[in-house]
Amino acid sequence: MATQxxxxxxxxxxxxxxxxxxxxxxxKNCYAEVMARxxxxxxxxGYENEFKLTLHPQRLEQPIKRxxxxxxxxxxMSDLFHDDVSDEFLDRVFDVIKKTSQHTYQILTKRAERLPxxxxxxxxxxxxxxxxxxxxxxxxxxxxxxxxxVNARVRFLSVEPLLEDVGEIDxxxxxxxxxxxxxxxKARPMQPEWVESIKRQAEEVGVAxxxxxxxxxxxxxxxxxxxxxxxxxxxRTWDNMPALSINA
Numbered sequence: 001m002a003t004q005x006x007x008x009x010x011x012x013x014x015x016x017x018x019x020x021x022x023x024x025x026x027x028k029n030c031y032a033e034v035m036a037r038x039x040x041x042x043x044x045x046g047y048e049n050e051f052k053l054t055l056h057p058q059r060l061e062q063p064i065k066r067x068x069x070x071x072x073x074x075x076x077m078s079d080l081f082h083d084d085v086s087d088e089f090l091d092r093v094f095d096v097i098k099k100t101s102q103h104t105y106q107i108l109t110k111r112a113e114r115l116p117x118x119x120x121x122x123x124x125x126x127x128x129x130x131x132x133x134x135x136x137x138x139x140x141x142x143x144x145x146x147x148x149x150v151n152a153r154v155r156f157l158s159v160e161p162l163l164e165d166v167g168e169i170d171x172x173x174x175x176x177x178x179x180x181x182x183x184x185x186k187a188r189p190m191q192p193e194w195v196e197s198i199k200r201q202a203e204e205v206g207v208a209x210x211x212x213x214x215x216x217x218x219x220x221x222x223x224x225x226x227x228x229x230x231x232x233x234x235x236r237t238w239d240n241m242p243a244l245s246i247n248a
Contacts, residue, residue, distance in 0.1 A: 008212055008231070009178060009241070010073040010106055016060055016093050017078040017085055018046055019053040023110050025163060026135030029186045032077045053084050060096050069102040081111040081118070090118060098125050108133060108158050112143035115150050124152045129176070129242070131156035136163045148173050154242045160212060161187075165194045169201060176242040177202045180212030187216025187223075195233060208240040 005013045018036065022028070032051070039047040046056055063072060074080055080093065097105050108131040109115065115130070124130060130152040134140035140159070147155050154175045159166070161182030171177070179198050181190035195211065202209040211233045217223050219233075231237050 005073060005076065007073060007076070008239075009210055011071040012073070013076040014059070014063060014072045014074050014105075015046070015056065015077045017053065017055050017075055017080065017082070017089075019049060019051045019077070020079050020082060021053070024133075024135065024139035026110065026133055026140065026161060029161075029182060029184050029188075031183065034184070036077060053078065053082055055085070055089055057089075057092070060092055063096055063100045063103055066100075067102070069104075071104045071106065074105050074107045079109050079111055080107055081109040081114045083111065083114070087118065091122075094122070094125065094128075097128060101125075101127055103127060104129065106131065106156075108156075110139075110143070112146035115146050119150045124150055126153045128152060129154040129156055131158055131176075133157075134159045134166065134169075135161055137166055141166055141169055144170065144174065156242065159198060161215065162190045162194055162198075163188060165191070165197060167197075169198075171201060171205050171207050174207055176208045176210065176240075178210045178212055181215025181217060183213070183215045185216070189217035189221065189223075190215060192219045192233075199233070199238070208242045209238050210240055211238040 003013055005011060020032065022030070036047055036051040040050045080090065104127050106129045110133045112132045130147065130150055132143035132147045134143060134157050144157065155173060156176035156178065157174060158178045160178060160180035162179055177198060179195050182188050199209050211231055213231050
């Protein structure tokens with residue numbers, strides 16, 4: 001079943017697929033891979049294949065059964081646009097999304113080059129927020145251009161884990177930016193000035209800015225757990241969300 005999420009910017013997760021493969025440095029310490037192995041060891045349903053990409057057609061009906069309007073993060077344990085997920089299965093996922101207009105679906109991918117290809121002859125539903133991961137300059141920043149080619153009501157960037165200063169980025173037609181550091185005992189540090197640069201750029205063009213976490217390293221460069229480091233940036237939390245009235 002869909003589950004309550006501890007992710008600060010969503011309400012529930014819905015995983016019609018699980019498992020993935022690494023495509024960039026942001027994948028190195030994948031939290032979903034660690035969680036999948038743990039769930040497999042516990043004998044949890046759906047994780048018989050650990051982190052090998054697996055389709056779960058039996059989960060497609062889950063959002064239909066929930067009448068209360070809910071914000072779903074789609075595939076917290078996978079990447080919906082993985083090359084091994086067929087267009088046919090994607091169509092089934094988006095059919096469910098279209099049938100459940102009371103819900104909002106946040107879809108995040110590192111396979112950004114597939115977005116304009118898939119949506120070339122399809123309409124992105126109005127209740128979809130479409131996003132890409134941006135962890136660095138080489139792999140992350142180019143994904144923004146692919147995202148911009150899709151006529152989505154809300155386009156967003158998950159700049160997490162932020163692994164370096166990504167420099168000046170083009171936020172044209174982007175509505176929301178999430179920034180966060182990496183968690184876990186192998187977490188790579190994030191520098192405050194990297195975060196400040198993105199925050200400044202977002203504010204200059206009126207893009208909503210959400211600071212998710214410092215992760216495994218604090219703003220002072222000291223390694224601590226996530227709970228201790230918290231979400232405070234410049235003395236406050238930043239929880240801005242995209243305006244729902246936005247039309248692409």
